[in-house]
Amino acid sequence: MPHSVFIIMASVSAVPASQASAPSLKVSANDCSSNGTRECISSFKAADVVIELAPTHKPKPDSTDLVFGTVFTDHMLTVEWTSTGGWQRPHICPLHNLSIHPACSALHYAVQLFEGMKAYRGADNVVRLFRPMLNMKRMLKSAERACLPSFDAAELLECIRKLVEVDKEWTPHSDSASLYIRPTFLGTEPSLGVKRPSRALLYVILSPVSSYFSTGAKPVSLWADTKYIRAWKGGTGDCKMGGNYGASIYAQHEAVNFGCQQVLWLYGEDHQITEAGTMNVFLYWINENGEEELATPPLDGVILPGVTRQSILELTRKWGVFKVSERYLTMADLCRALKENRVKEMFGSGTACVVCPLGQVLYRGQNLHIPCLGDCPPLASRLLKELSDIQYGRTPSDWICLV
Structure with missing residues (x-):
């Protein structure tokens, strides 16, 4: 990547002991498929994440003046996969444009899926995720339908938690705004053949948001x-x-x-x-x-x-x-x-x-x-x-x- 970064090979700080009552993010391997019949034999691991911190930070927007999905945080998560090498190490890195081949299957045949979830900052300044494992399981179901590779739902969720922790200052201090989390999964096969892709990219970006509709909560x-x-x-x-x-x-x-x-x-x-x-x-x-x-x-x-x-x-x-x-x-x-x-x-x-x-x-x-x-x-x-x-x-x- 063309930007200068600081590289950290350790995990983001753990959840404080005072918050240890939060539900575990782990699920069994059998939970990783949409129907529970196939185990996640191969997956990336959150413990292997490489964190590259941006040397500078963008100014945070006013939470009262947000247009849905137009402002993005300083960092993103990327994980690459190939049929020959399997899943690579996850990377949390500065937000950047993607470089993909013009023949990639996501562009030509819509081999693509996404999820939508949110992080919320409470009055106690704690940032929370709402039922995120349901999003992970739904993403696995979509991946199966799109012929994209499977992964361990708990490992992706832990990677997302680390990403949100890195950029948690972007979570609005407001009970009418939140941090929108957009996991995305693309087939990146550089071929015009209509087939199961041999390359894929999973990435996650974050965006502080307020109401989805311009009319707010009106009918x-x-x-x-x-x-x-x-x-x-x-x-x-x-x-x-x-x-x-x-x-x-x-x-x-x-x-x-x-x-x-x-x-x-x-x-x-x-x-x-x-x-x-x-x-x-x-x-x-x-x-x-x-x-x-x-x-x-x-x-x-x-x-x-x-x-x-x-x-x-x-x-x-x-x-x-x-x-x-x-x-x-x-x-x-x-x-x-x-x-x-x-x-x-x-x-x-x-x-x-x-x-x-x-x-x-x-x-x-x-x-x-x-x-x-x-x-x-x-x-x-x-x-x-x-x-x-x-x-x-x-x-x-x-x-x-x-x-």
Whole structure:
């Protein structure tokens, strides 16, 4: 690399003894595959990480003036793999541009995937990760689908923890901002053959962020149309691959032309509700049987298994206040329930937005107004508060890993 660096061959300082109650980052080898049937025979090791510190540091941005994903920290993590040499040593080094062959498979055939997770700084100045092992396991599942090499989930998570510790001063001192973590995995095979890549690069970059939507936590409007489909059974909708998102941008622009902020993705002849933009969808209503219910579409291969989605399901089931279901929901169901005044709330969830109220759906030329009680629907607000209290350390939880 062309920059001057300081090289450290030792691990970053360990977690203080006072924080030893944090959950272990280790998992068994059998946990490393998406289905638990294949062990991670070969993987890089966090203990082998080489740390190259940047000689100078960029100024930290004002946490009240952040545009999502546009500012990046001083360092990044890189790990290279080849079919002949296996995984190389992980490197934490100054953020730099990548040098890849113009024929690499990520550019031509979308052999690429990513993850999205966050680090949060609490009022106690401790930096925390929220359920990061779920992201690691989902990344392994995506890698298997993309024919990219497997790795030990716990080892990658420990590498990420070290990276966040190196750049932890970039974690905003704010309970409305966080440090976004973007692990990315590319096939770098320098060949135009359509095949499993023989070379790959795994890297992680960090970005301090505030709200994902420019409107903050205000209700979002959706355009529901069957003209475009986000994913289908047998496809890659349940994997976090770049192609899923790149192919959605055209429809997103069309939604804006119709006066909406996001796309409500529909599937099948019965117009099943799947996702809203990049979010999982929840409907809080009185169902057809007169039951108070929180429902979200099932994980049938079309829906991304969101970490926030899973957390909402687990939280609300623990409350035991209303029925919680993973079930198919159609636009006919929604229209009928709205007409009969059975809809209480509708909201999206995801790492970037956490919980986002949905206020309007444009469907077949008709604006469907979702009850919101202003900008703060009660259930969405309660979930946002409970999740945020865990993420920022106000509520102790075993969902947290300390940095």
